[in-house]
Amino acid sequence: MAKRRDDPMAAYDTIADTVGGVPNLRPKDNLYQLIAIVVGALLGAGGGAILVAVMGWDLPVWVGAILGGIVGVIGGTFVSGIVLLVLGWVRAAQGK
Numbered sequence: 001m002a003k004r005r006d007d008p009m010a011a012y013d014t015i016a017d018t019v020g021g022v023p024n025l026r027p028k029d030n031l032y033q034l035i036a037i038v039v040g041a042l043l044g045a046g047g048g049a050i051l052v053a054v055m056g057w058d059l060p061v062w063v064g065a066i067l068g069g070i071v072g073v074i075g076g077t078f079v080s081g082i083v084l085l086v087l088g089w090v091r092a093a094q095g096k
Helices: 008-018 027-055 061-094
Strands: none
Touching: 008 061, 027 061
């Protein structure tokens, strides 16, 4: 459904997409970011656990999983944020 020009949320979304510095209030975008963060955390946790087990470090596997999960959350946040940034620019350029 296209938003009307006099819709205050349309103006807010345009500012959020082009200028930044304000939270993105689109539920679909926030869902995509949540999915990316959860996937990043799971991949990071698995990778951290495998890394500790394979490298033979003197750490329990669960510590590697926790540390990898933290790295995955940070990575998922950055990657999804960059994707949403570019998507916002495309939306603004198309006038959506």
